[in-house]
Amino acid sequence: MNKTFVLSVGGSLVATPGPQVEFVKKVAEMLIRLKEKGILCHVVIGGGRPARDYIAAKRACAEGLNPDLTNAECDECGILATRMNAHLLLAALGKHARQSIPTDTTPDAVSPGLITVMGGTIPGQSTDAVSVKLARAIQCKNVINATNVPGVYEKDPRKNPGLPMLEKISHDQLIGIVGTTFTPGMCTVIDPIAAQILKEDAITCYVLDGSNLDNMEKCILGEGFHGTTIA
Numbered sequence: 263m264n265k266t267f268v269l270s271v272g273g274s275l276v277a278t279p280g281p282q283v284e285f286v287k288k289v290a291e292m293l294i295r296l297k298e299k300g301i302l303c304h305v306v307i308g309g310g311r312p313a314r315d316y317i318a319a320k321r322a323c324a325e326g327l328n329p330d331l332t333n334a335e336c337d338e339c340g341i342l343a344t345r346m347n348a349h350l351l352l353a354a355l356g357k358h359a360r361q362s363i364p365t366d367t368t369p370d371a372v373s374p375g376l377i378t379v380m381g382g383t384i385p386g387q388s389t390d391a392v393s394v395k396l397a398r399a400i401q402c403k404n405v406i407n408a409t410n411v412p413g414v415y416e417k418d419p420r421k422n423p424g425l426p427m428l429e430k431i432s433h434d435q436l437i438g439i440v441g442t443t444f445t446p447g448m449c450t451v452i453d454p455i456a457a458q459i460l461k462e463d464a465i466t467c468y469v470l471d472g473s474n475l476d477n478m479e480k481c482i483l484g485e486g487f488h489g490t491t492i493a
């Protein structure tokens with residue numbers, strides 16, 4: 263393979279509110295096209311609405327009965343939801359993917375010539391952090407964060423309409439925007455744990471709207487894209 267990417271796909275694209283079969287199939291077709299051109303993209307998938315619903319439901323079940331329920335125990339539901347979503351892409355990729363979902367971000371999470379698809383690993387982080395930890399483990403210097411906004415903004419563009427998207431920012435600027443502490447259910451464009459590792463390992467991260475797969479493919483092919491480059 264000539265080039266490797268780690269692609270973080272927001273769960274909101276794959277499962278909001280239910281499984282988005284056509285979207286998953288289009289992602290698989292894109293990944294296979296790229297693989298045939300010598301570009302291998304490993305994918306980390308988020309939990310989307312099922313993750314949030316099950317985390318909230320688990321909290322609700324414990325209310326008044328089990329005051330000891332921890333955030334980490336709730337995160338376990340989120341992790342399971344990410345893996346359910348990963349199963350969808352595995353089904354679409356068939357022989358092009360490694361047919362088991364890694365539960366850890368070690369070099370063993372990838373197999374030569376095959377696409378790895380995975381979800382969450384440990385409580386206390388989001389799948390953004392998983393994607394960047396996987397990139398670190400396999401020494402991949404290109405991460406794509408496919409999310410539900412066009413790129414990075416100084417503040418959440420859904421709450422602050424009219425703000426310009428930032429086309430190119432440094433790792434330090436990203437940390438200035440997202441902060442340094444992960445809190446459960448937080449809603450920053452990239453989670454702070456991921457932002458820190460991007461900086462430490464000098465990984466280039468492209469943030470873009472994941473619903474536009476043509477734009478994502480252009481980004482991966484180095485053909486210019488709409489979104490933010492963090493380098």
Ligand code: UTP
Pocket residue numbers: 271272273274307308309310311313314317336337338339340341344381382383384385386387388389390392446447448
């Ligand atoms: P996501 O990465 O999907 O979080 O993980 P998110 O911020 O909701 O992102 P979108 O909406 O998919 O883009 C869902 C939840 O799963 C748990 C966390 O509770 C997280 O909020 N999780 C995920 C973990 O605890 N560890 C992981 O490694 C991944």
